[in-house]
Amino acid sequence: MKNRPWVYVLLILPVFVVLGIYMPLADQLPEVIATHWSSTYPDGFTRAELFVPTCIGLSILGTIISLVSLAQHRKPALLLTLMFIGSLLSWTTVGVFIGSAVPTALAESPETAVIGYWIIPTVACTLVALTPLWICGVYQTYSKQLQDQRQARIAAGQVLAVPPSQAPEILEDSEFSETMKGPWWLWALGLIIAVTGVYVFVEMLVQPDSINWTSAIIGLATCFIVTPLVLGLCMIRVTITDQRTRVSSAILGFPLRTINLDDIQSVTHAEINPMAWGGWGWRFFPGGSAVVLRRAEGLAFELKNSSRFAVTIPNAQRGAEKLNTLLSQRES
Incomplete structure (x- = not known):
């Protein structure tokens, strides 16, 4: 420990x-x-x-x-x-x-x-x-165990992974771009927080003498900060170019993670289990981070700084093929 x-x-x-x-x-x-x-x-x-x-x-x-x-x-x-x-x-x-x-x-x-x-x-x-x-650091150990189990499934052919040597040729100017919608409860959560913020603001205007201003200001500021973060995660976009992989909000456009090709050690197409990556949403944990909207296919990165990153996205196998081809071309 x-x-x-x-x-x-x-x-x-x-x-x-x-x-x-x-x-x-x-x-x-x-x-x-x-x-x-x-x-x-x-x-x-x-x-x-x-x-x-x-x-x-x-x-x-x-x-x-x-x-x-x-x-x-x-x-x-x-x-x-x-x-x-x-x-x-x-x-x-x-x-x-x-x-x-x-x-x-x-x-x-x-x-x-x-x-x-x-x-x-x-x-x-x-x-x-x-x-x-x-x-x-215990979560790191737990994640490592799950990672080993996942690699065993990959070896058994239960999870598709494309080795760099087997990846098909991809045009240099081609671009991978896919979006994924979050579950309905994430949209509902964002709307509830937004409505709460509006309600607190209206109360501050209508009944300024009967509210606790400290609590109201803290609550309003919290809603103001959390609402765009939650709604921004309701739909994400993953874009893969010849130089980098970018994960961003498809609604508000703010970036969630950018990974340069030179920073990638390996990448696989795998089923992303939220419980193995810190939970649902934009997650940070010792040794890595993840953007997980649901249990679904996605990309699992092993980075050269020994950290890990995962993102759920449709057609993840095609994204893994492109990245592995680019890595193979870079090494050669």
Whole structure:
């Protein structure tokens, strides 16, 4: 496992963060703690004698689950699953504790607590939960196992791959260009996010005095950033020229990945399984990245910098043939 000391720190740290925040605030916390906000002021409360032990207990439970996962080194899929569950549980608990206990302790009463900018560390803690999975390198091992299995299928003739020596001659000025549409739920997700952004904007204009401006601005900015990314991935285009392979959004046109021919070690036509490449969408993981819209045929690249890249696209075999021919011509 890579970065083992840092992984242990990130898995154990949530317990100390909760205790470290609670101890100096213990005398300032009232009998009830604000735990839910619908506008500027809270509308949901929990008794401190229940809230504090629950947060401490959940952070400990999440840490235990995460540490137990490290013993599953021979089962990387199980290790990643348990580490994700444990880390998400403990760090989300930290975020909830910060976003509830701190504003309550700083306010004159629980009813006047304002979450304000404390929502930022609350969200940040959830993102930190993914860090142990990113830096431990286990996903790389898991992907390597799946890659070996895929190569075995290739050798058995279950997946078509065109060796450079067998590729047909392709005209130098020919260009491979194909598009792929995303699944319906990706389109729906993009529209939901866009509608949410419009709704928040209208609320800011119509009822400026009754909204939480901090939450509204953060929500609007998030929708503004995420909407084009999601809708842009609803249809992608892969273009292969004599010099490079370019993956871009077929709707908005922004590039997702450009790979120069000189950077390619090998490329094959294969069935792209989202679970073997980090999931659906535009994915980044230790040792590579991928643009995966569904389980379908696509191109799998092995790059000279030891990283990997995959993209789902129709007629991927023809694209692999063109690239392998270009690689063969370049080597000769």
